[in-house]
Amino acid sequence: MSQIESVIVVGASAAGVSCVRELRQEGFLGSITLVDKDQHGAYERPPLSKQILMQADTTHHDIALISDEELTALNIEAHYGDGVCELDPTRRRITLESGKALTADVILLATGGEARRLPIEGADLPQVLVLRHYEDALNLRQRLTADTRVAVIGGGFIGAETTASLSKSGAAVQWLDAAALPMAHLLPTELCEKIVANHCAQGVALTPHCRLDKFIEQPDGSVSILFEDTTSIEVDVIVMGVGMAPSTPYLSEAVSAELLNPATGGIQVNDNQVTKFSGIYAAGDVAAVTQADGSTLRHEHWQSAQHQGERAAAAILNKEPPAAPVDWFWSDQGDLHIEMAGKILPTKEHLVVRLEGDWPVYFSVVDNRVVGAVSVNNPNAVRAAMRMIKNNVNVEPSQLANPELPLRKLMRG
The missing domain is CATH 3.50.50.60 (FAD/NAD(P)-binding domain)
Structure with a gap:
């Protein structure tokens, strides 16, 4: 060209x-x-x-x-x-x-x-919302009152963040997930259990293994959510957080x-x-x-x-591309600030847990090399892990697990 x-x-x-x-x-x-x-x-x-x-x-x-x-x-x-x-x-x-x-x-x-919408009957009702654009957020915000009943569908980060915000607003939140545990496909199981327990302690009602059938609008403007097992719940608003x-x-x-x-x-x-x-x-x-x-x-x-x-x-511009950074992601869920870097491996033999403060830090380690980390309300731990990943630092798993050893020292190898 x-x-x-x-x-x-x-x-x-x-x-x-x-x-x-x-x-x-x-x-x-x-x-x-x-x-x-x-x-x-x-x-x-x-x-x-x-x-x-x-x-x-x-x-x-x-x-x-x-x-x-x-x-x-x-x-x-x-x-x-x-x-x-x-x-x-x-x-x-x-x-x-x-x-x-x-x-x-x-x-x-x-x-x-x-935002994706589930292909089920009633998914196009005006009470069924998604959260991708500014107008979506305004639409949902305008529907909220102290006694609004909301169902959030989806166990990923968007579903979790929306659930936490709505619960904090005073809404009665039902969290519906097809899986056994929200976010379990993204984070270590033990950490997910603790995060979900925190949300439930704030008043969120979780329904796992959820199989939706259809949504039916009622004369008073509410919506009935029917499940495949023939049970149902009544809500005022439904928010779909099922991916993009x-x-x-x-x-x-x-x-x-x-x-x-x-x-x-x-x-x-x-x-x-x-x-x-x-x-x-x-x-x-x-x-x-x-x-x-x-x-x-x-x-x-x-x-x-x-x-x-x-x-x-x-x-x-036909110039040298910038070096790829270590993958990094965050999710704010109410009073929880979650950060993740690199790749969290699903196998427990690669998982190292560091008991530090109220929330443990999880590291994924392969051949004495950190490849991923996740923390809650402890961003410094993830920043340290990012340095280790970037510099390919050799570190013993037992040292990572020891909270008495400062991570800043382990960053040097």
Whole structure:
């Protein structure tokens, strides 16, 4: 490709904003256009289940990823509230819902994901909500009173965060999960049990092994949740937190066949965020990235999205990509701040428990090398683990488990 003079970023997401910032920081002087269907533009998603839901005076301006002032300072043209309805990857052209067509030398697709809805009868009732956009959080917040009965469906982090926030607001919360224990597919079982017990102590009623049948609206506006075993509960609001799917409605069937990874539904890219079409890149939740072993992985974490945006900018400018950081993730659930780094292995023989304070720290260790860690209300422990992972520090599991040995000393190996 000849010299790049124009870039369009589709999606004012963490990946999209990261890319436009990096382009300017690296000296790109050409035109940059940022497009997003959301009229509120670029904002953080994690606060939707916390600050926006809980604090009536908090708005999208308070959680902005990039302000209007910064957009002006960086000379970035923003098109908010006018989403992309079609992509022509060979011509590097997008068509907006308003009918306007835009072309550029490079297009980055950073459209993130959309909340999934369970395919059951009644899932489209107005009382059945998801929590992915600012308007979703406002809709839920406006429905809450001191005696609102809410059912949260889903045992992942979004379900747990929403459950904790709603319980703190005074709502009567029923937490429904198809699994035996929420978050058990993400964290060590013993830690999950303690976290869930903490939520239940705050008044949350957990129903595990939940098999939903359908939702039925009642004359008074409430909803009956019917289970496959013929039992039921009555609630005022249902929140689905059952995962996310890549957002690619702007791809035609023919383009989807060329771009999408069938296993993940994400846009297939290499490790520099490049698709099979020249000048078309993808980053963030929507991207399915080819790994060193040939497998494909789609990340759904803020840090990963930010890093992929930076890698895309480097690839666009034909510069050395930034080094990959240690994977890191956090989840705020009421008074619990959970942090996780690296990879938590499911096998107990690789698990080292450090009894430190009110909450144990869990390390995954392979051949005396830390490969993952998770903590609650102890971020310093995870930061220490990240240093060990990055520097490939040799450490004895017995030393990790000993709270008398400061982690800062173990970081040195």
